[in-house]
Amino acid sequence: MPTSTEAIELSIVMPCLNEAETLATCIDKAQGYLARSGVVGEVVVADNGSTDGSQDIARAHGARVVDVPAKGYGSALLGGIEAARGEYVIMGDADDSYDFSRLDPFVERLRAGDELVMGNRFKGGIAEGAMPPLHKYLGNPVLSWIGRVLFRSPIGDFHCGLRGFNRRSILNLHLQTTGMEFASEVVVKSTLGGLRVSEVPTTLDKDGRSRPPHLRSWRDGWRHLRFLLIFSPRWLFLIPGAVAFFIGLLGTLFISFGPIILGDVGFDVSSQVYLAALTVVGYQSVLFAILTKIYAQHEGFRIPRSRNFDRLERRISLESSALVGLAIFVIGLAIAIWQFSMWAASGFGALDPSTTLRTAVLAALLMMLGAQTIMAGMFLGVLNVGLKRNR
CATH class of the missing domain: 1.20.58 (Methane Monooxygenase Hydroxylase; Chain G, domain 1)
Known part of the structure; x- marks a missing residue:
């Protein structure tokens, strides 16, 4: 944990809604990365109203918990980003599908001056069963292609949940959406706003939860598509x-x-x-x-x-x-x-x-x-x- 006088360089933000099964593992990996790399940082859990004790688990493993009452994936992340103290933020889901112990490529690009660094799961590797075929072969490729065509974005994986950015640059975009389309809004506004955008390969593993994911394929896919089309x-x-x-x-x-x-x-x-x-x-x-x-x-x-x-x-x-x-x-x-x-x-x-x-x-x-x-x-x-x- 950084001391009160140390400037925090990196905040690792995890949105959380009833992630008791996997949250501790994610936090431990993130804390391990900070200790190994020497990066002065913190782990922030943006809790969106968990009822399974996720908040206590987060505190017990050294994370700072930020309660975000406004519901939605975007609301939780924006609350966590606003509360973060680091110059840079790396956000990722708390379901153990992303490896928080391997964040070096993101930090390197952020230190080099990139303002948004996206992970690309299609370049880094998707474990068997980690992504439903509908998402892998239709949803993500098609929506990402539409985003590249409409907004001339260089990003090949618009919806990767692991991404890093300069906190001040992203807050200056005045993000608005509260749901899953928040992921698209970050990429679109960063591109349109002239931010330095890049991507690095990252992996996607099968999540460690026994319950179904919060994501609803058709509903959330439509919300992403609607945002891309209305915004263009x-x-x-x-x-x-x-x-x-x-x-x-x-x-x-x-x-x-x-x-x-x-x-x-x-x-x-x-x-x-x-x-x-x-x-x-x-x-x-x-x-x-x-x-x-x-x-x-x-x-x-x-x-x-x-x-x-x-x-x-x-x-x-x-x-x-x-x-x-x-x-x-x-x-x-x-x-x-x-x-x-x-x-x-x-x-x-x-x-x-x-x-x-x-x-x-x-x-x-x-x-x-x-x-x-x-x-x-x-x-x-x-x-x-x-x-x-x-x-």
Whole structure:
């Protein structure tokens, strides 16, 4: 144990919820590593409400216990990280699946200036039975691949539970999530925030618990995927939505002047209806991407900004959106009134359905887009009111 005058270099943080079977082994390995390596450090157990005596076991083996009442994997870890006294933190599960006696590669990279050092179980080795096949061959590889593609991260194992980091650098990211997706948030925000990120091979052994793990494959996998997708609105909503919007809008406009024939294929009113629907869905997707990014930034999710987006955000307001939306709506309404007047001039008699529908679809589309724009502006106004109240 470090003396009161020694500066603590490393805090080894273990989240804990009823880990009485394996906690002592993990703490002893961590304490053994500190004694062998000469690193001045401490072991912190972030207890999330254990009822099996884990707290007493931790204290008996020389660990410092931090009670974290807020439930969840992320809550427990964040509570432990905030309470840690070390310059560096290495976190790992307390189920004896990670070897706390072999932390030298993490400490070496942290001392070299890396701010996040991830373990990679696929490079270090996964013991037989240590990881369910669903996680080993589908869940972890797919989610890690999505993370690398969306965020250009160099990390090959997004969900490795053994990782080290500079405590101050990670706290400056203002982490928000409380559940298992905390693991993804650390990697994503570190990458987006420009931190020095690296990985080292690590091993995964079969855990020593007799009870089922806290992890729920489909529920927690979805939470990770949801976080990755929502945190990257450009690729999930903005780009696909913009493509759908322009294809749908141009197609709807062209068909409003008459059928389009391309070779042996003809596009008429039925195609125009579907293209109009594509336009609405695409436009809604674009609006959602913009509002999601604004909301995330207002709530403390530090997504990198761009000059174009900053200019757009300054120009978007309840008033400007209402004016633009109203203008679009009025154009659509004017077309509808013109069509009605033409029908009235003919004595309200029978009209050619094909010609009438082409114009009606265009008018309805413009009115829908105008209404969507007005409501998006109103939602943005709600966000801004909430932001002012929190100041």
